[in-house]
Amino acid sequence: MIRLSKSVLSEADFQAVDQVLRREFLGMGPEVREFENELATYISGDVQVVCVNTGTAALHLAAQAIGLKTGDEVLIPSLTYVASFQAIQATGATPIPCDVNLETGLLDLDSAQSKLTRNTKALMPVHYASYPGDLNSYYQFAEKHGLRVIEDAAHAFGCLYRGLRIGSFGDVVCFSFDGIKNITAGEGGAVVTKDRTVVEKVKDARLLGVQNDSEARYRGERSWSFDVVEQGWRYHMSDIMAALGRSQLKRFERDLKPVRVRMAKAYRENLSDCEQIKLFQTNPEEVVPHIMPIRIQNGKKTEVQNALKDADIQTGVHYVPNHLLSLFGSGRPRLPNSELLFGELLTLPLHPDVTETQVKKICEIIRTTLKRG
Numbered sequence: 001m002i003r004l005s006k007s008v009l010s011e012a013d014f015q016a017v018d019q020v021l022r023r024e025f026l027g028m029g030p031e032v033r034e035f036e037n038e039l040a041t042y043i044s045g046d047v048q049v050v051c052v053n054t055g056t057a058a059l060h061l062a063a064q065a066i067g068l069k070t071g072d073e074v075l076i077p078s079l080t081y082v083a084s085f086q087a088i089q090a091t092g093a094t095p096i097p098c099d100v101n102l103e104t105g106l107l108d109l110d111s112a113q114s115k116l117t118r119n120t121k122a123l124m125p126v127h128y129a130s131y132p133g134d135l136n137s138y139y140q141f142a143e144k145h146g147l148r149v150i151e152d153a154a155h156a157f158g159c160l161y162r163g164l165r166i167g168s169f170g171d172v173v174c175f176s177f178d179g180i181k182n183i184t185a186g187e188g189g190a191v192v193t194k195d196r197t198v199v200e201k202v203k204d205a206r207l208l209g210v211q212n213d214s215e216a217r218y219r220g221e222r223s224w225s226f227d228v229v230e231q232g233w234r235y236h237m238s239d240i241m242a243a244l245g246r247s248q249l250k251r252f253e254r255d256l257k258p259v260r261v262r263m264a265k266a267y268r269e270n271l272s273d274c275e276q277i278k279l280f281q282t283n284p285e286e287v288v289p290h291i292m293p294i295r296i297q298n299g300k301k302t303e304v305q306n307a308l309k310d311a312d313i314q315t316g317v318h319y320v321p322n323h324l325l326s327l328f329g330s331g332r333p334r335l336p337n338s339e340l341l342f343g344e345l346l347t348l349p350l351h352p353d354v355t356e357t358q359v360k361k362i363c364e365i366i367r368t369t370l371k372r373g
């Protein structure tokens with residue numbers, strides 16, 4: 001079977017985790033501190049990194065730290081994982097689904113503009129399929145309208161924008177290290193920012209709001225006398241997760257990134273002359289693709305899906321537009337581009353164990369199925 005996505009671990013990863021398992025404390029400790037420091041060095045740009053237990057928790061705490069609360073509104077593309085919507089809603093604020101651009105699958109600023117109100121407080125662009133698009137235009141829009149920006153960069157770990165690493169600039173940037181992302185910590189996430197207030201708030205909020213407990217935990221201790229002034233959660237990362245994350249980060253540039261880049265390129269080459277298939281715009285020089293979504297434009301998506309399934313090849317759909325979900329609007333108001341894409345989208349296998357032969361085989365099946373009248 002060819003999996004859609006996969007956690008690909010090495011002997012070095014196993015050993016890194018094994019070392020931590022033999023220590024006397026498995027919770028949040030010095031390993032998390034090291035992972036945060038190494039992430040900050042990798043991303044660069046004088047940012048601070050705070051690790052948490054999921055990407056969703058990173059988005060939630062970032063949203064809380066910029067002060068989002070009941071009554072506030074956040075503009076967000078409908079075409080994202082439900083995690084982004086739930087993270088906003090968890091603060092009491094309302095995610096306002098906006099339409100996306102058909103060429104990129106990214107937030108469409110005309111749609112966002114039309115949904116601005118007095119209550120709009122933030123913009124959450126999502127780097128769909130790891131492509132940040134014209135990120136500057138999002139920041140310009142935010143500045144013009146006095147909005148904070150939280151980048152959902154769950155797909156975009158290790159990507160560049162105009163030569164700069166995603167996370168090294170901007171307002172608040174959130175990554176995910178769940179099992180199938182560009183690097184994994186088992187589960188995990190990170191809030192990355194230069195805003196010291198956000199850093200301090202997220203550090204406390206990940207440990208139930210216990211003030212300065214992060215510093216004690218980094219030393220392998222914990223606070224016994226403390227105050228709590230804000231709502232907090234049990235969202236910290238464990239040393240086990242951090243050990244895996246550190247090992248994956250070490251392997252990223254050499255082992256993990258090149259395969260993703262190469263295989264996405266192979267898909268593009270193999271499908272480029274296929275008229276019924278449209279590929280999303282991207283920047284192969286700067287993007288490390290987490291997923292490989294394609295658009296099947298002649299209504300034969302189900303046939304293709306089934307043909308691949310018969311050949312034991314998994315596919316996916318990224319994503320059900322959130323405005324179609326009961327909790328976020330049940331399809332009202334309409335967002336035509338997101339709905340059109342939903343009918344066409346199919347995601348093909350992409351992970352560090354996919355081979356060029358597999359990509360060729362997958363594309364051949366797609367081609368044959370589309371030719372069949």
Ligand SMILES: *Cc1c(COP(=O)(O)O)cnc(C)c1O
Pocket residue numbers: 054055056057080081083084126152154155176177178187188189
């Ligand atoms: C994976 C993902 C998240 C959430 O990350 P988790 O670590 O799985 O909680 C958020 N947004 C997008 C677009 C994602 O793909």
